[in-house]
Each structure stands twice: as C-alpha cells, then as structure tokens.
Amino acid sequence: MAYRRPSRWHHSIVPVIFLVGMFFVIANGYSKTDPEAHRPDILMIDLPSIPGGEAMPAVQFLHDAHTELVSKDKNCSVCHLKNDQRYVFKYMRLKDSETKADMDLYHTNCIACHEKTKAEGKSSGPISGDCRSCHKTQPEFMSSWLAIPFDKSLHYRHESSQQIQRQSRKDTANCSACHHVYDKARQKTVYAKGEEGSCRYCHREIKTETGESLRTASHDSCVNCHQSLASQQKQAGPVDCAGCHSAEAQQAIEVLTSVPRMRRNQPEYALLASWMTGTMADAEMAAKQMDPVPFKHAVHESANQTCRSCHHETLKKCGACHTETGLPDGGGVQLALSMHSGDSTRSCIGCHRAAQKDKNCAGCHASMPNKPLVEENCDLCHRIDRSELGPWPMDEAAKAELAAKAFQENSNDNSPIPDEHIPEKVLIDVLSKAYEGANLPHRQIIRSIEARIADNRMAGHFHDQPTSLCMGCHHNSPASLQPPKCASCHSEAFTNLQDGRPGLMGAYHGQCIKCHQNMEIKEPAATDCNKCHKPKAK
DSSP, X not given: OOOOOOOOHHHHHHHHHHHHHHHHHHHHHHHOOSGGGEESOEEEEOOOOOTTSOOOOOEEEEHHHHHHHHOTTOOGGGTOEEETTEEEOSTTSSSOOOHHHHHHHHHHHHHHHHHHHHHTTSOOOOOTTOGGGTSOSSOSSEEOOOOOOOOHHHHHHHHSOSSSOOSOTTOSSSHHHHOOEEETTTTEEEOOTTOOOOGGGTOOSSOBTTBOOHHXXXXXXXXXXXXXXXXXXXXXXXXXXXXXXXXXXXXXXXXOSOXXXXXXXXXXXXXXXXXXSSTTOOHHHHTTSOOOEEEEHHHHHHTOSSGXXXXXXXXXXGGGTOOSSOOGXXXXXXXXXXXXXXXXXXXXXXXXXXXXXXHHHHHHHTTSOOOOGGGSOGGGTOOOOGGGOOSSSOOXXXXXXXXXXXXXXXXXXXXXXXXXXXXXXXXXXXXOSSBOOEEEOHHHHHHHHHXXXXXXXXXXXXXXXXXXXXXXXXXXXXXXXXXXXXXXXXXXXXXXXTTOOBOHHHHHHHHHHHHHHHTTOOSSOTTOHHHHOOBOOO
C-alpha cells in the first residue's frame, strides 16, 4: 500500500484565520461608520523629505474646520497671500521653497495660531512638541470628497450670470471669464473666441509642463472668483470644500430643466467619413470606401451632459487624432476602432450599447448577445448612397445638406403592429405537470414595452421595422409576425451539450425572470411562481 502523507490543513488554517481576522479588524477601523468621520475637506500636507532627515507621516488637514474657526466670513487672507489681486492657494507663501524653509513656515505659523487660540479659551490644535498629534501613522478621518460634475446646467448658470465679469468686450456671454489659451509670445493666458474647450483638455490630474493640475487650476479660478464676488456683496458660489465637494451640497444645486445649446462652431448636421475631408476625394475614392454616416449634433448633445462624452481630448474632429492607421496623438487607436469599439462609451457602438442597459431597454437587450462587428447591420448607420455624393471636392455646406436630407427621409417604419396580428394571450403549457400552464398576457406585454420606449429616439432609429420589438423574446429567429415556437430551438433536456443552449424550461424562466428583473417590474415579482403557475388540483 502506498504511503499517504497525513494532511496538515489544521496547521495552516490557524494563521489563515488569524490573517483574515486581522484584515476585518483593520478594515473595520478604517470604515468609520460614524458619519462625522467622513469629510469632504481633507487635505494632505506632505512636503518632500529632507535628505538624511527623518521622514514623518503626512499631516491630515481639515480645511473647512480651520476656515470656520479662524474666519467666520471665510476670508482666505488669514492663511493665503495674494499675487496680482488673486489668492495663491499655498500656505503663507507664493511659491514652494526648500523643504526646510516650508516646514519651518508651517510649524511656526500653525503652532503660533494654536497657542493663540488656546489662550483665548477656544478649542485648539496641537502645540510645540506634540508632533504625533498631527503626523499620525493612521488617518483619523476618511475622505467623502466628490468631484463636482460641471454639467450643462451648471455651465449655463455661469455663462448667463450677471454677476460674473467678462474679460472681453466682444464676448456676448461670460466665456472670456473662464476660458483661455496660453499665448507663448506674451507668456500669459488670453481669451481666444471660438477656441473654448474643456478645462481638462489642458489641465490634467497632475501638473504637466504645459499647465497646472486640474485641481490647482479650478481652485485658482473658481474660488478666487467666488471670493471676489462675495467681497463685493454679490451673489457668489461657495468657497469652502463642502460647498462643492459634499454629496449634500451637490444634491442641493438647482438643476435647470431648459438649457440652451452650447455653441462652439459645431455644425448642426455632418457627414462622418474621414476620407471625405481631404481635397483629393473623388468618385473613384468613394467607390472604395464605406458609405458616409449622417450625424446630427443636437440629438447627441441632448443625450449627454458634456461635449467630453465624445470629444474626450479635444474638440477637433475625431479623425484629427484617430486615423485609419492610428497616430500617437490618438493613443494608436485607429478611427474604425474609435467608432466601433463595444467596450468604450466614447465610441458610437459602445455608447449605444451602454444606453441599452436602461431599464426600459434592458428587458430585451440584456438577453441578446452583442454581435461581433462583422455581423452588425452597417446600413443602419452607413446609409448615405454614394451616388448622391459629389461634385468633388464637396464643401461642408453640401455635406450638411445631404446629412439633413437623410434624417428627414428616415424610412424606419415604427408604427405599432395592429392588434389583430398580436395574440392577446399565449398559453405556455408544454411542460406542465404539477402546475397549470402559464397564460402569458402577450399583447399587454407588447403594448407596455412600446409605451416605455415611445419617446426613445435611439430605439425609434434602430428598430427599423415594426417587428423589431418581437426580437426581444424571439431573439434568434428572423423578425416575423409568425415567429417559430421556443421549442423549435430549445428541447426538453436541461441543456444542449453541443452548443450550451438551455432547455425549454430554462429558456422560458431565464427570459421571463431576467426581463422582470432588468426592467424593474415589481408585480408580478420575478420569483413569485404562483402568479404565473397555479398548482393543479390533486
């Protein structure tokens, strides 16, 4: 008999349990269930280490707590200096110096303020010699900081505000108050009309050679503007951290229901076809290319809160960065992939697939496998007949006219199927044994889904025939008023071992239950068997 080494699992399980237990103890210590332990105003003071010196932990600084204590009117001058009438948001200095000098600046002024506050009988921070009260190895508070979404509503409130001072007399809105480009010749930022773009196009998460970090640039512009307006007794935005970066403050921001379009040279209609942008485009080239895609800017603008949803790096045309072969400026991503990637919400197909996750669409689309690109119906988008192109080269006005015509002539027949072609009820009883068959309210389901997507322009465009809606349940058969029965593809066996198709019972339950769950249908509940199946009398 072969010798079998005795199991030593009981020796190794003890340290595993110990480690898991320690993990939960540590995690619980950091989770802080107390709401007061989560704050949006945490700043970390972390100066570079002094060569050869002791590296102390960073200091967790509660900005709003200090602001409220030292300045009831939230005047930044208590801690920040001005340069050219604007606050510089570094502590008691205009620019960084050597670590030793900056460290002494913090220690001298912070401790002096704490001692003064304590002498006045007020709550005070640590004083001289109490190093570890500030330099803690474990943070006392957890951050609840949220980036503020500068959406169309908030943008328009700034654009139309009568309080904000414009920098350019030619500016009909307040664009010049915030938007700028760097003029190398004059070595300063200036307003350039028609070149406005997202702050993120130049200001990244961290400082670069061409611009400050987004955080620094935003505070420099926004807080200074808010502080200036407040000092003039004008209506102003917040100057404290919580005013912008707490969940409560963001929920309280008024959202405008009607916001005019942001105009920045974008055409109303356009033809998407990179090969048409060159002056050498002609009929011979057109014969070798995909048909152009008509594009309507206003439809896509209304569906998104910011231009960066598509124009993520610049407001230039997609083909400026994404070419047929790929450019370094576009991260090597080819134009076809930038438009057709199913994994990126910045691509057309990826964005459309993300929209299908809406509860009114997911009942059908969640159960439908995404087709590979080669199986997609290209004509739904690439639908400009090449015979209509020309004369060459085509100017932008002619392209826009052709795109507008394509939208006006959209031939999709989205009229509902008449009642007489939709069975009112369908009895599903092929597998009934202990329970009666399920009497499916077929027509009611169809009409309910139609009502849910009645105002969905994307559904109206891509559901190119009345029977498109039938494909949600009859997912692998041609669109037809008389689709085959489910049993045509699904057998009574639990699963098809050859291709993995579920058995008939699994297909029914999977389709119905998933639809109820994805569409958030509360009644009948997806797990309430007796609502669909009544037990047979014994």
